[in-house]
Amino acid sequence: MSSGMRATGTRDTVVAEPKASRAPVPVWLFFLLFVLLFWAMYEFDRRGGWFHSQVYTPYRSLAELQRYQPATGGISLERGKVVYETVCALCHNTDGSGKPNQAPPLSGADWVVGSPDRLIRIPLAGLTGPIEVKGQTWNLAMPAMGAALSDDDLAAVLTYMRSAWGNQAEAITPDQVAAVRAALAGRMQPYTAAELQAIP
């Protein structure tokens, strides 16, 4: 009752605001603090990725993440599409339909879905003179657009052409491209249609 009594009446002078005792913090709390701090550091060290911006759970370190990357050097249609759209689409159109007086169509063209060895040679060395594509004769010149591409990228873009827009033909591998590149042995002269026909 005392607090109630004190709080009434003469509060102006006597009001006693609360006080806190000076009893110390129990030692076991500090002990627990150190144990938990140790655990926290251990846990953070183990799975925290050490502040690296690329390391996300469940990967624990950059080194581990790097070991989990997919094998490179393969070909991929996504990559092929990118290469196609930057290198080829300007003339052959994004849908492979070609452009009048610029470049023949690629969709449904026998040259594209046919012999890989012929197809690989066209971007590597270029093509000139009359050529029949889907029953129409074109007489233009194509520079060696693919000579500067890597084997992977050229294989990717050719595979893309052979699978996009209704085309269905087996993939072209970087090994095949490398073999043809070696066989060309630095040939700079564009092919003609007749020359290509001679290749199996």
Add this chain to the structure above:
Amino acid sequence: MSSKSAFQTATGDSLPADISCRWPLFVLLSGAVFWLLAGSILTLIGTIKFHAPDFLAEPAWLTYGRVRPAGLNAMIYGFCLPSALGLTLWLLARLGRTTLAGAIPVVFGGLLWHLGVGAGVVGVLSGDATGFEHLEFPSYAVAMIAASYLVLGVAGVLTFRQRAERGLFVTQWFLLAAIFWFPWIYSTATILTSVYPVRGMAQAVVGWWFSANLILVWFGLVGLGIVFYLLPRLLDRELESHYLAMFVFWMLILFGTWTGIPKTAPVPAWIPMMSKVTTVLAGLALLGAALILHRTLGADYRLLSTDPSLMFAGFAVASFVIAGFMGIAEVLSGASSMLHLSWYATARSWLQLYGFFAMALFAGIYYVWPQLTGRPFPLPRLVRLHFWLAASGVMLAVIPLAVGGIVQDGNHANPEMAFVDVAKGTLTFLRISSIGDVLTLAGHFLLALNVLLAIGAFCWDRVRIALRTATIELQEQGVNS
């Protein structure tokens, strides 16, 4: 034992601190009680949609994704913050043996705050929510709230500076840190999510950081500050102890401030990992708070029932500890557990927000209000009834949700179970928990009734005194003439 404090203390004479705080706190607290009602009604509308998805589906402003944030923000910014700030100002004045600095600006600041909350709630309902949790209010509402905080915060600091009592009680540490921390987190979060938004996922990290700092750290500082004042005050004994309270303080601001980033957050591993270990470390603050309650009571928990404010305060500390350990269980649950995305997380944050913070605020309001008016609440029985409604309401809301969340998480981990069935499996729990929501709402009506009657009685007193004075003067004039 009879009630010691709130109903017997005040019978007229009030301290200068109380008198200076009177109108500022009337504005802050009665506005807060209004938003408490509005917020819990909006929340209840949201809850009913789990019973009947088609309920109130047509008006866009009553869709679940709007009423829920509107209700929660009305609760946080409408009820929790203004009443916390009001109680903070009163405590700083009382503990400093001084008066509230800038009482009149604080009255207007309080009005502006509640107007800002009104604008914010209307904004959220009309589709202007920012999308960041606990920061949903659109910029026009934030501007009003921030301007108002400037007044309230400066008043708090000035009140502290002009204190006559130089020795510091632990509560002052907690409250000063809170006064200082809120503008920091609120301005940082608002600027980086809304004014000059940072890029991509960094926005969400700032949002999570703000939420944790508001709900765990800020609520923790103010709520414990209030409880650590009320315990010794109402028990008429010393708080056990100063050092233990400072230990809690340090654990909260050293570790609590790093919590809150969920483990599935699309951010580099170190960020959620840091939150995980600090959540566990902040558990020391929970142990500390529990020890303080236990030792101050001298292990005699029946003492709590001597005063409704003590009952609220004791419940608040228990909720704080349980909610904290629920958080620790959440971060330590296995890698494939998604408890933090289940109803369990909702239960935990509701226990922290309502079971702890709102209950601590009720304790404060029920104690402080009679000090201001100089008379007890008109309907003292309703205070105890409010406690029982609130306590059972919280438990009925939190326990089913937590259990439902654990069931949900277990079902979710089984990919054979269709998601629709996972969702349906939680409905029973949700429905039980809405009974809890109804009980808490009923409690809010009791609080509102008491506050309304108390203001009425206070004003009537003033009128009566004024009339009597006037009559006496008239009589004296009559005699003189």
Add this chain to the structure above:
Amino acid sequence: MNYGPLVFLAAFAALAASWFGFVLTPHLQIGHLQQTNTVPSGVSYPVARSGLAQQGLQVYRANGCAYCHSQQVAQTGTLFDLVLTNPGTNQASTVAAIQSINPRLSQPEVLEIIGKVPVHLLTMVSKSTAEAAAKTVNATGANAVPWIVPIGPDIQRGWGSRRTVAEDFLFDYPVLPGSQRIGPDLSNVGVRQPDPGWHLRHLYAPASVVPGSTMPPYPFLFEKKKVGRVPSPSALPLSGIATVEDGYEVIPKPEALALAEYLVSLQAYAPLFNAPLSVALGKPTSPTETNSISISGGDKAPSDISMP
């Protein structure tokens, strides 16, 4: 002695530390992310969402979709499949090697599957097992590669093929990763349901397309009106429990169209350096396809992974 100012300074430092750690540092790391490239294809990622989808994000924000739907796919680990890409020419020893790494396969089964490369010889094994098995098979002149398979309950549920990373949200404002799964995760809802029309019907009457759905309907995103002289071409094709009375039709408002476009644009499955996975040549592995890989062992038909 007065420790007051000292303690105050220490408290300030403690609070400031969290600001530096959780506001400034993430901003420097994540806030300065740039478009990245997929691995190994090298395609730019992410591309900005279309204008309509960006408007849809605002509808998503305004109506609080994120209170029920998360956009964060969790990944609890990474396992490997072993994929045979080329059976080589030495058939007898290749078959023997395959049987040695996966004894559950009978000889006729092996003969059958090596005709259909690429084919999964092992599923859900550890990295070291997959690499050792690859070595065994490749020693016979065949070519088998370890195939990265992210795992976790979300991924098995078909919600994504890998974890969600910060890059997935690079151009979004606001970023809404959500905090609840009252509804399913939407990180890849555009892969699961690529048809905006499905989303429109779902928004108008959820239970009519997802039986038992607990999602509330969003009729305010649509306009119900009398059919004019000719039915509107944009009217929703409603059926089942969602039909309206005769002579009326339901037209999506612009908000609904934008929201559907945004939902379709939610496709976060590109293989990235920080979230590696192997994808089939030619077509990106959609989450549902990943889901179809069984954990039972190596006897799985290679239905979904094939050269174009």
